[in-house]
Amino acid sequence: MKALLDRARSFRRRVDFESGEYQKLAEGQYPEALFITCSDSRVIPALITGARPGEIFELRNAGNIVPSYGQHAAGGEAATIEYALEVLGVQDVVVCGHSHCGAMGALRSGDDLTALPGVDAWLRLARPSLAPVLTGSDELPLSDVVQRNVVNQLAALRSYPVVRQRLDSDRLRLHGWYYEVDTGQVHELDEDGRFRVHAG
DSSP states (O other): OHHHHHHHHTHHHHSOGGGSHHHHHHHOOOOSEEEEEEOOTTOOHHHHHTOOTTSEEEEEETTOOOOOTTSSSSOHHHHHHHIIIIISOOOEEEEEEETTOHHHHHHHHTOOOTTOHHHHHHHTTTHHHHHHHHTTOTTSOHHHHHHHHHHHHHHHHTTSHHHHHHHHTTOOEEEEEEEOTTTOOEEEEOTTSOEEEOOO
16 A cells, blocks of 8 residues: 555656646546446556556456446446436446456356355346356356356446437447456457447
């Protein structure tokens, strides 16, 4: 923690606040994309995408789960999606799963999560749609579970009226990504339903 605190204390000296970039950020935000990903500390959206401050609006939680519309009366996920689209006018949404995901690993192996009731309740949201791949999945690669979860969360996004309206009027694009922590490769979901690495 000391290193983090030292870097926070020296942040103002390390960044050029005189350039006008941060003054412009203080006047408002105009992100290009909503980036929905896992809370995992190894997944850093700005590092992966090379985004500058203000370019991506982030939504992070265990397992990059998007509760279906109306599943919770009030929730951070629904509020963030609504704000990103209705207020910020974001035109691209990325759902990004990743290798070595503890949340998806727990679902795949059927871990007993009774000691973590909050985690158990949260992951319960993803279980039904993953059931087809979780049945007898001892040998199923974790990457398959994570990628299926990305596809499922994109489907959950489509349950939001604000998402459907924008998709129907070609004002929104949805993207599914799978990020490999150990290689840095980003696999993109293609129209045929497969994740592929595209040349940069």
